[in-house]
Amino acid sequence: MKPLLISLVLSGAIIGGSFWVTSGSSRPSRAIPENNVSIVDGKQIIEIWAKGGYQPRKSTAKAGIPTILRFNTNGTFDCSSSVRIPSMNVSKSLPQSGSTDIDIGLGILGTLQGSCGMGMYPFEVEFQS
Amino acid sequence: MTAQTQKYTFHVHGMHCNACILMTESELADMPNITHVKSSLKNNSVEVIGDFGNKTPKQIAEELTIPLKSHGYTVSVEKQIKEKKWSDFKIAVPIALGFAVLFVVLQKIGIVSWVGGGNVTYGTAFVIGIIASLSTCMAVVGGLLLSMSATFAKEPIRSLDGHQGQRGEKIKPQLMFHGGRIVAFFILGGVIGALGAVFTLSTSATFTLSLIIGIVMLILGINLLDVFPWAKKLQPSMPKFIAKHAHGVSKLSHTRPNGRGFSVGRALTPLLVGIATFFLPCGFTQSMQLYTLTTGSFLKGGFTMLAFALGTLPVLALISVSSFSIKKSSKAGVFFKSAGLIVILFALFNLINSFVVIGLLPPIFNF
Ligand SMILES: [Cu+2]
Secondary structure, eight states: OHHHHHHHHHHHHHHHHHHHHHGGGOOOOOOOOSOOEEEETTEEEEEEEESSSEESSEEEEETTSEEEEEEEEESOOSGGGEEEEGGGTEEEEOOSEEEEEEEEEEOOSEEEEEEETTSOSEEEEEEEO | OOOOEEEEEEEEESOOSHHHHHHHHHHHHTSTTEEEEEEETTTTEEEEEEEOTTOOHHHHHHHHHHHHHTTTOEEESSOOOOOOOGGGHHHHHHHHHHHHHHHHHHHHTTGGGGSOSSOOOHHHHHHHHHHHHHTHHIIIIIHHHHHHHHHHHHSOOOOTTOOOOOHHHHHHHHHHHHHHHHHHHHHHHHHHHHHTOOOOOOHHHHHHHHHHHHHHHHHHHHHHHTOOGGGGGGSOSHHHHHHHHHHHHHHHTTOOOOTHHHHHHHHHHHHHHHHHTTTSOOHHHHHHHHHHTTTOSHHHHHHHHHHHHHHHHHHHHHHHHHHHSOOSSHHHHHHHHHHHHHHHHHHHHHHHHHHHHTTSSOOOOOO
16 A cells, blocks of 8 residues: 555645646636627627636527637637537537637527537537527 | 266366466367367356366366466366455445545536646646546546556466566556557657647547447446456457467467466557557547647657646556555455446446437536
């Protein structure tokens, strides 16, 4: 059990130490605007923030209008940087920081489900008439 | 006293995988008075047809044990009663549940968003590696490592000189895994940096890969519980293939088959798995690779992926150390059962998620 104890302490120190050293660079994620759906030039834009999951997790939009999903990233290195929408066969890698548009055509009535590339962070868009 | 060929069935202690069938069969087939030998993993028995004069079954069993002893097997007339030790679960279940809760809590507090924006230095890559190892990548890479290490730790070691349980032999597969992983991350990271292109697997390839890994982990996990003998047959056949190959080579050169197959399997399998983790569906690894491609240089790319891999090392090394520091003691059963349960949980998590990704299931986990 001795080597286990030593390595437990050692890895704890490394992990704690590196978080302490880099703690200045981490900041709480910004507040998510309440209305993330807007219509610009007849196109519906749904903004979703991707970092450690998707915010907002559920969006409500209008069906039947040309729609763009806009994913915003800021220092996103986790799974949420790879977006997957199975029903539309979309697999898209987002840059670490920036915004990426995914054109999903006319919003179809019902719920569009998506997740990150590993499947554990979900998001959905409900298209209403 | 007439010589007669007769059929005998004996119990073999120490058989646990497909390679053991090959090993026992090839050793016994080399004995001059045996004409036919068939090992079975299902009930840990061996069937031999041969001429043993009028020796008693007990004497024959002793004779058959001689060539097998150095490989760690014993042949006997009576069946070895195997204790399943269900009581171990009283401790193992809470440990596994505690682990699962810790895993969920780590995701819920949002450790993944601790990385700030801005420039990625080698230091950031290192921290991202640490976070990755505490996050969902843990379920894939950590789960795979745990299932492999615990399985190796459980298998008695058969070295060429017949000495069992040497410490070096236990640590070797672990070193092969971590070494292979770190070297592969540096070299492949460098290649990505130099070429400016990522090795991306298609969604269906990723799905197939995670499905295979999920199933392998599930089988290894069930085997670690040591209560379902039927699962032994399902043990992945890669070591068997390697063992068979090594046997074939030694047969060809007319040397006696030895424990080589095991050593090759023990070194090569972890090495390959370590290298393969570069391609495993882990979000952090993939986005680090995407970043690496923007570096535009072999060294920068290589060092970025190296820093990331080193960041994942503390947690992964902990898994390795915990499995090889476990000795044959009363606690060992609890350790293997806890590890088995954790591996099963991770395997189910990975399998469900991979079905979500291809759209066969709606998203279930919500971190
Ligand atoms: Cu075996």
